[in-house]
Each structure stands twice: as C-alpha cells, then as structure tokens.
Amino acid sequence: MxxxxxxxxxxxxxxxxxxxxxxxxxxxxxxxxxxxxxxxxxxxxxxxxxxxxxxxxxxxxxxxxxxxxxxxxxxxxxxxxxxxxxxxxxxxxxxxxxxxxxxxxxxxxxxxxxxxxxxxxxxxxxxxxxxxxxxxxxxxxxxxxxxxxxxxxxxxxxxxxxxxxxxxxxxxxxxxxxxxxxxxxxxxxxxxxxxxxxxxxxxxxLRMHERDERLRRGYDQLRNRPGALITATGRVIAGDPGGILGARIPLPGTGDLVALPDGRAGLLEPFLEGFLLRPTGGELASLRLTLLGNDQPAGQYGDLRVQLSLRHAEILALLALNPPGLTAEQLSFHLYGDHGNPVTIRAEIHRLRAQLGGAIAAKPYRLTVPVEADFLELRRLLTAGSAADLARGYPGPLLPRSESPEIRRERDELEVQVRARLLMHGSPDDLWTYAQTSNGRTDFQILERVATAFPAADHRAAAARTRLSQ
Missing domain, CATH: 3.30.450.40 (GAF domain)
Structure with missing residues (x-):
C-alpha cells in the first residue's frame, strides 16, 4: 500500500x-x-x-x-x-x-x-x-x-x-x-x-510422533495387548481396529471412568506416557449443575438429585471450569484468596465425594464424569447462540451469594458479556427477559430501552417506567 x-x-x-x-x-x-x-x-x-x-x-x-x-x-x-x-x-x-x-x-x-x-x-x-x-x-x-x-x-x-x-x-x-x-x-x-x-x-x-512411537513400542511388548492404547491427550493410536472409539476420547484424568461413544463406561489405566482403556460394561452417569441465578444451587448425578451447599457448588463450578483439575492449594486460593487453608478444602472434598461417589478424583481434584452446567452452556451461547437464546439461557448471575474471588470474576465476566450482547443485538423481548434477572431489574439503561421499545400501554413498558421512578 x-x-x-x-x-x-x-x-x-x-x-x-x-x-x-x-x-x-x-x-x-x-x-x-x-x-x-x-x-x-x-x-x-x-x-x-x-x-x-x-x-x-x-x-x-x-x-x-x-x-x-x-x-x-x-x-x-x-x-x-x-x-x-x-x-x-x-x-x-x-x-x-x-x-x-x-x-x-x-x-x-x-x-x-x-x-x-x-x-x-x-x-x-x-x-x-x-x-x-x-x-x-x-x-x-x-x-x-x-x-x-x-x-x-x-x-x-x-x-x-x-x-x-x-x-x-x-x-x-x-x-x-x-x-x-x-x-x-x-x-x-x-x-x-x-x-x-x-x-x-x-x-x-515431531515431538508428538516421537511420544506416540515410544507408546506403541511399549504396547507391542504387552501380552495379549489388553485394551486400547490412548495418548496422554486422548488420541486412540492402537488397539481399536474397528474404529469404534473414534480418533479421540475425552479424558477426565488418570485411572478414571470415561464415557465411550456407545454409552458404556471405560476405565483408564496409566501406561507409560499414556493410558490403556478397558470397557467396563456399565453406563456412565453424568453430572448436571444448575447454578445461574439460583440461591439454592442444585446438582443431578445420574438419577440422584443432589442439594448442594454454597461451598460445594463453588467447588463443583471451579472443577467444571478447570477440566484438567486443581490441587487443594489451587482450590483454596480460588475460594478464599490468600487466606485459604488447603486442609479445609480436603475436608469439603471428602464430604462432597460422599454425595457424588466416583464423580470426583484426586491428585489433582477433578471431575471424572460428563458434566452439563447452565453456566457452561451460557459460555457456548455467548460465542454461537442468538440474542434470544442468550436471554432465555441467562436467569441471573452465577452463584450470586458466592464471595469466592474466582467465582466472582467468572460471574462478573458473564454478566458483562450477556448485558453488552443484549444491548447491542437484543430485541425488546430479549431486553425484557434480561430485566427480570436480579441485576436487570435495576439496570437503568436496560429499563430505559424497555420503556421506549413497547407501546406506552404495554405492561412491560409500564413496569419499566415504575422501576425507573423508584
């Protein structure tokens, strides 16, 4: 130029x-x-x-x-x-x-x-x-x-x-x-x-191929070659001649249960720099977390409905946000800042595992089952969803009572992104939906938009004007 x-x-x-x-x-x-x-x-x-x-x-x-x-x-x-x-x-x-x-x-x-x-x-x-x-x-x-x-x-x-x-x-x-x-x-x-x-x-x-070759050499020396050979990142490189597992499986961590494509559970066993994967025959339950706009966070583990304390909900949210896992020290810092105590975290994890069994592994602490969470779905909607989907998918802030530094950071970031996206691209209906959330009810800019977007006699415009005058 x-x-x-x-x-x-x-x-x-x-x-x-x-x-x-x-x-x-x-x-x-x-x-x-x-x-x-x-x-x-x-x-x-x-x-x-x-x-x-x-x-x-x-x-x-x-x-x-x-x-x-x-x-x-x-x-x-x-x-x-x-x-x-x-x-x-x-x-x-x-x-x-x-x-x-x-x-x-x-x-x-x-x-x-x-x-x-x-x-x-x-x-x-x-x-x-x-x-x-x-x-x-x-x-x-x-x-x-x-x-x-x-x-x-x-x-x-x-x-x-x-x-x-x-x-x-x-x-x-x-x-x-x-x-x-x-x-x-x-x-x-x-x-x-x-x-x-x-x-x-x-x-x-080149380094990846060298690691793969070392794994294959060790696998070839095994008798009967039990299980499929999986790399440390989840790629299937041997032991699956029919291609049933696909090119890659999701890895929750060493020695843990994983969900296989056919719905069965598989057991990962450490092997050299990777894993051996053996089907177990049973099905793997998933964990569903409902933490947005909810003063009483809840979880669903398979068929079991689990009422969560705030602290347990915070721990599960942090583990869901960090799939590779967190140490007790890292969890303590995320939850309490510099004043945290890893001993307290280990005690909380012990109580949480009593409710969720094998869904949480240790060293580091991580979730070992498929996870569905409303705040993770919200993250997806922020990048790939419509404004209407985003408004419907956001009932309110993530764990609004939480004082955890990391949860507060995630909560504020989600709130800012949702609000900005709706102000930029949301319809009047989308803005009204957001106005029903705890922060939206007193958001001056949102309420002004709602008050002028609907006919004066519309109940939504009237409600917005009432809130603006308070």
Missing part, C-alpha cells in the same frame, strides 16, 4: 472510530473484531492492558507452559529481526497473557506504558482489537495497523501476530507477535510471524 493509500485508509479509520460505521471503515476482519470487542464492553479510552500475573511467579509460569521448550528456537528466528528493526517480539499463552518478550530496548520502554510486557493480558476481551488478541480469536495470522486498534492509545502501534496451534489437540497454545510503532512495522511482517508459528507447530508435531 502506497503512502497516499495508507493515509487515505487512516482517514477512513478515524471516521469509522467517530461514527462506529464499521462496514464502511476498516477491512472486514478488523470490523468483525471491533464488534466482538464492543460487545465485550471494551472502552476505546482504555489506557493499558490489564496485569493478570504476579510478576514474582513469571519464571514458574513460563516453565510450566508447553511452549517453553520452543522459546530458544523462536528467539533465534525472530529476536535479531525485532532488534535490528526497532521492534519487539512477544510470546503469549492461549489467553493472550504475555509470557516472554525481547527486542529493541527503547521500544520495550515505550511498550511498558501500554502494558505490552510480561504478565499483561492482550486478548480481545481485555484490550480490544490487536495483533495478539485478534490472531487468537480468529486462529489465523493477523496484521493490525495503527487506527485499526479499537483502543485509541494503541493508534501509534502496529503489530503482527500468529497463533500457535497444538497439532496433537488442535488447541491454541499461544501467540507469537512482533510489535512496533505504526510507520516502522511493515504489513509483510505477518508472513514472518506466520512462518515462525508454523515452524513451532512442526517441532510440536
């Missing part, structure tokens, strides 16, 4: 920012990202990305991340380019949290002012459209130029990001990004970071 064309595009972007006339402003990828960001409640006047990690723990956080072994290779590939061109290179996790950065010293000092630094989060839900967050949201390499950023303070920046996708699980592991001031970062940089991401994925694939 020539300088004149770039200047003309910048003018169009500035007009789009002022008028929010997205289809007539930026390119389609960026306008779609602006919509997602606005629906998430991002303020264009935000001054910095949020700090989400304790910087004193960054070394441990980096060491535990699956991209850690690839950092030297990524650094060798991009660091020199970033330094010589007065840019910085960044590696994040799957949620856009910066794990590591390097490059030009002066540029890193400037980046500190907007939180483009270790421990800060750059997802679209945190800071709007940007090379990291938009690459993670779209699962593709992205170049974001100057005013294409939704947040105004980032208009002096341009960035190129590419997601790194695990060839084993197809999950996004993180993002690699090069950032610099707007005039200095060429759009072709996106091809460079894309190539670096593909190189990282190639290395991950």
């Amino acid at each position: 020539s300088d004149a064309s770039l200047q003309a595009y910048s003018r169009r972007l500035r007009v789009a920012h002022e008028s929010q006339a997205w289809p007539d402003g930026p390119r389609r990828l960026i306008s779609a990202s602006w919509r997602r960001s606005m629906e998430a409640g991002i303020d264009p006047e935000t001054r910095s990305a949020p700090l989400v990690y304790d910087l004193s723990r960054m070394s441990d956080i980096r060491g535990a991340h699956p991209l850690r072994p690839l950092l030297p290779m990524l650094a060798d590939t991009l660091r020199q380019v970033a330094d010589e061109t007065a840019h910085i290179m960044i590696v994040t996790d799957a949620l856009g949290r910066i794990l590591w950065r390097d490059g030009n010293h002066a540029m890193m000092c400037a980046a500190d002012r907007v939180g483009l630094s270790d421990g800060f989060q750059w997802s679209e839900l945190s800071v709007g459209t940007n090379g990291i967050g938009t690459a993670l949201a779209t699962r593709r390499p992205v170049h974001v130029y100057s005013e294409e950023h939704l947040v105004r303070v980032l208009h002096i920046w341009s960035c190129s990001g590419a997601p790194i996708i695990d060839p084993d699980t197809d999950a996004v592991l993180g993002c690699i990004d090069i950032s610099g001031t707007s005039p200095t970062l060429h759009p072709a940089t996106v091809a460079l970071v894309g190539a670096a991401a593909r190189l990282a994925e190639t290395q991950l694939a």
Whole structure:
C-alpha cells in the first residue's frame, strides 16, 4: 500500500472510530473484531492492558507452559529481526497473557506504558482489537495497523501476530507477535510471524510422533495387548481396529471412568506416557449443575438429585471450569484468596465425594464424569447462540451469594458479556427477559430501552417506567 493509500485508509479509520460505521471503515476482519470487542464492553479510552500475573511467579509460569521448550528456537528466528528493526517480539499463552518478550530496548520502554510486557493480558476481551488478541480469536495470522486498534492509545502501534496451534489437540497454545510503532512495522511482517508459528507447530508435531512411537513400542511388548492404547491427550493410536472409539476420547484424568461413544463406561489405566482403556460394561452417569441465578444451587448425578451447599457448588463450578483439575492449594486460593487453608478444602472434598461417589478424583481434584452446567452452556451461547437464546439461557448471575474471588470474576465476566450482547443485538423481548434477572431489574439503561421499545400501554413498558421512578 502506497503512502497516499495508507493515509487515505487512516482517514477512513478515524471516521469509522467517530461514527462506529464499521462496514464502511476498516477491512472486514478488523470490523468483525471491533464488534466482538464492543460487545465485550471494551472502552476505546482504555489506557493499558490489564496485569493478570504476579510478576514474582513469571519464571514458574513460563516453565510450566508447553511452549517453553520452543522459546530458544523462536528467539533465534525472530529476536535479531525485532532488534535490528526497532521492534519487539512477544510470546503469549492461549489467553493472550504475555509470557516472554525481547527486542529493541527503547521500544520495550515505550511498550511498558501500554502494558505490552510480561504478565499483561492482550486478548480481545481485555484490550480490544490487536495483533495478539485478534490472531487468537480468529486462529489465523493477523496484521493490525495503527487506527485499526479499537483502543485509541494503541493508534501509534502496529503489530503482527500468529497463533500457535497444538497439532496433537488442535488447541491454541499461544501467540507469537512482533510489535512496533505504526510507520516502522511493515504489513509483510505477518508472513514472518506466520512462518515462525508454523515452524513451532512442526517441532510440536515431531515431538508428538516421537511420544506416540515410544507408546506403541511399549504396547507391542504387552501380552495379549489388553485394551486400547490412548495418548496422554486422548488420541486412540492402537488397539481399536474397528474404529469404534473414534480418533479421540475425552479424558477426565488418570485411572478414571470415561464415557465411550456407545454409552458404556471405560476405565483408564496409566501406561507409560499414556493410558490403556478397558470397557467396563456399565453406563456412565453424568453430572448436571444448575447454578445461574439460583440461591439454592442444585446438582443431578445420574438419577440422584443432589442439594448442594454454597461451598460445594463453588467447588463443583471451579472443577467444571478447570477440566484438567486443581490441587487443594489451587482450590483454596480460588475460594478464599490468600487466606485459604488447603486442609479445609480436603475436608469439603471428602464430604462432597460422599454425595457424588466416583464423580470426583484426586491428585489433582477433578471431575471424572460428563458434566452439563447452565453456566457452561451460557459460555457456548455467548460465542454461537442468538440474542434470544442468550436471554432465555441467562436467569441471573452465577452463584450470586458466592464471595469466592474466582467465582466472582467468572460471574462478573458473564454478566458483562450477556448485558453488552443484549444491548447491542437484543430485541425488546430479549431486553425484557434480561430485566427480570436480579441485576436487570435495576439496570437503568436496560429499563430505559424497555420503556421506549413497547407501546406506552404495554405492561412491560409500564413496569419499566415504575422501576425507573423508584
């Protein structure tokens, strides 16, 4: 793009920012990202990305991340380019949290002012459209130029990001990004970071095949080869000649019961770096949690109706949000913050397991059965459902009486996203449905919309006017 064309595009972007006339402003990828960001409640006047990690723990956080072994290779590939061109290179996790950065010293000092630094989060839900967050949201390499950023303070920046996708699980592991001031970062940089991401994925694939081969060699040495051979990530790589199990099974954890495609239960037994899977013959019960807008949370485990205490509901919600599991220390921190005691958690888990039997495993604590939960379904509706489905699927906040720091964070995030989505796309009926929730009943903006959306004589408009006057 020539300088004149770039200047003309910048003018169009500035007009789009002022008028929010997205289809007539930026390119389609960026306008779609602006919509997602606005629906998430991002303020264009935000001054910095949020700090989400304790910087004193960054070394441990980096060491535990699956991209850690690839950092030297990524650094060798991009660091020199970033330094010589007065840019910085960044590696994040799957949620856009910066794990590591390097490059030009002066540029890193400037980046500190907007939180483009270790421990800060750059997802679209945190800071709007940007090379990291938009690459993670779209699962593709992205170049974001100057005013294409939704947040105004980032208009002096341009960035190129590419997601790194695990060839084993197809999950996004993180993002690699090069950032610099707007005039200095060429759009072709996106091809460079894309190539670096593909190189990282190639290395991950080679390591995956090496692990598979070690597993198969050990399996071939077994007598009678009992059970199917499953990798640590749930892929079926031997012992299922008819393909009954499919390519992958969901893994609740080591030595646990799992649901098989035909409805039977299977038992996972640890084997080398993976598992042996043996059918048990019985069916696997599922756990259903009803925790939204409910002062008396309840669970359904198979045919058993379970009335849950608030603390037990909080524990089950946290385990449902963290399928790989949590230690007693992690659960304690999520529930009580710095004042928690893991001994208390172990006692609560013991009582909860008395109600739910084998549905909860230990070391770490995790759910071992299929889980259905209204708040997990709400998460799905936020990404794939209509506004009407979202309004019907949201009876109120998640565990409204909970003071758990992690539950409160999840509750507030869901509330903000539901409200923003309905204000942006909801019909009058959808807004009225939301107005019946505990927060919606006193939401001034929602009630104003309802009061003017229906005829004056309509009972919904009258109710909204009454609430506004109180």
